[in-house]
Amino acid sequence: TVTIMCFLISVAIILYISYRLYQHFFPTPNIHPNGKYVLISGCDTGFGHQLAIELDKQGFNVLAGVLIPDNITLLQNKLSTKATVFRLDITKQEDIDAAFKLTNNKTKTLHALVNNAGIAAGLYIDWTPLEVMLAKHDSRVINICSVAGYLSMSNMSSYCTSKYALESFSDCLRREMSPWNLRVSIIEPGFMRTPIIQGNPKLL
Template identity: 35%
Template structure:
């Protein structure tokens, strides 16, 4: 006798092509869920397809893709939506073009809001939960990462509002705050730096050249010290399955420590901490 996905609780995972998203889809399938795994390309879907993982094409910034989600879910029990899709953002606030800011917010914030709004009726019916993948950078901003941090700070605030709005209706809203995770996104750092450096004026190069030199090394070191996607996926799966989930889960020791420090240290002390962390990667001259 075959087991039909119609008899399994569903979880929708966005950004499931690689990294944490793919690992989370497989971890949840291992725990008995049927996972609708949103990917950008057919080849990505075939790479992650396995028992319990059903890939489908999803660009969370495409209104037609988002509008199709309720029909994919149908009348099945939707246990959770894991809003994991995301893009990085590197560059000083003065330099990064506004179009880049808009693209980052379209993916890291507005796309998640669109998915959440569309699937909220299904989640209310099933008393499910929303799991938003934020970041340590959603609590702790650093020079050169302003656009990415801003999008994650905004996601944190949106999650707090959602939690207050939906808790009375039986829907849990959970935020995940990873520190370093060994994913493919970290490899995009040098390309992002080149993109920004090519747009700087001579004066801007004098102001930010050292910072842009430091960022790729900082990203590489932070990622190398991080956890694997599989370890991160187990925490995300806990957020989906814990009977009484916490409002926030951190992933990795740096995230646990730094999110606590943001609550007790004054701003200037946090500035010095961030500057010292980046300073190790500046040119020596």
């Protein structure tokens, strides 16, 4: 038992040192926010709401889509004058078109698109013109997935199914966009106390 513990500790130390060396020799490049626009859907509450606030603080030009009209003013009051909050229902094509028009009027280069709105995030990206994102090679699409994308749970069949589908969609989109060097990433958060989780006592 002592030998196994020593072995595990040694492996952990080696991995930690290797990770720090990797960080030292291959540091993550800093992204300068000046002049960069980020479009985020699902900013009423939860991850999208906090992400809009954080990116705005960092200096990005945030385009925040919310579903409930009353939340436009509530969120706008928390952001700087550079940010734009607008209504966005990702299940309505006219809202998708309006979001594209708004973005195109603001900038010809969208630095990042964050699909965060509910379990349907990302469904319409393939139908939306991508010219506004292809002007530079550092643009990216970020889909907010979940650990439910690879971990199935009882009483959550629709949610887990949508996240599995979104991860597969993201992988397909990443391959399709590779000729233009458009990056596609996913984020897989665990259970956080967002309104979606708080609204389902069984998950707490």
